[in-house]
Amino acid sequence: MLFRLAVGMLLLSSAIASMAEDRLTFITEEYPPFNYATENGVAGFAVSLLTDMMAEAGYEFDPSAVRLLPWARAYETALHVPNTLLFSTTRTTARESLFQWVGPIAPDRVVLLAHRDAPVSLSSIEDITRQGLKVAAIREDIGAQRLLELGIDEEQILYAFSNQSAASMLSAQRVDLWAYGEEVAYWLMEQHGMDPEQVAPVWVLSESALYFAVQKDTDPAIVERLQAALDRVQAKRQAHDHAR
The missing domain is CATH 3.40.190.10 (Periplasmic binding protein-like II)
Structure with missing residues (x-):
């Protein structure tokens, strides 16, 4: 049985x-x-x-x-x-x-990355609005969601189609900041011929x-x-x- x-x-x-x-x-x-x-x-x-x-x-x-x-x-x-x-x-x-x-x-640590040739200094997240900064992000990605949760106007967020295009936007200084996972951002830049030394994190959006x-x-x-x-x-x- x-x-x-x-x-x-x-x-x-x-x-x-x-x-x-x-x-x-x-x-x-x-x-x-x-x-x-x-x-x-x-x-x-x-x-x-x-x-x-x-x-x-x-x-x-x-x-x-x-x-x-x-x-x-x-x-x-x-x-x-x-x-x-x-x-x-x-x-x-x-x-x-x-x-x-x-x-x-x-x-996973999600950060705001800035170009070293156009340094951005943030004493608070509200500085993004006060300074009129533009931020590259992926729609529905945690970086974009955190920005909206923190009260950043969606007009200041430039939605990229892919993470590679977002990286290119920051590398070419078409935006002031890029909201993305830190480890992945550096990996992407290196893999696609961009110099990861060009960018540096200036704000931590989340650590999860x-x-x-x-x-x-x-x-x-x-x-x-x-x-x-x-x-x-x-x-x-x-x-x-x-x-x-």
């Missing part, structure tokens, strides 16, 4: 895993080194973590199924389409109730962590299963790093 029950539970668990994998849609953007496009598909630290997490949870997962979209479109999709998993997403108080969360993936954001109407059991799998993966990675 116990054997049949155990087999039954195992089959049920496998069925749930298969069903969940079939239902989930995976969406990301260009946010290197966490997630970005290569000639062989989407890669990066978060993609590697997602792959290990899905395997640990018992799901069959193909990284080529991950869709790479502009952030604003990806974010809106994850808000409204059930069974969508979006990454890498900064978890904030304002976003907390909008998604279910699996993570953390990694720490990156997560996998799951559309809020998705079955919570799936989210719980993914979180448990991620916890095990991260524990194994930490043990491996300590053993080296």
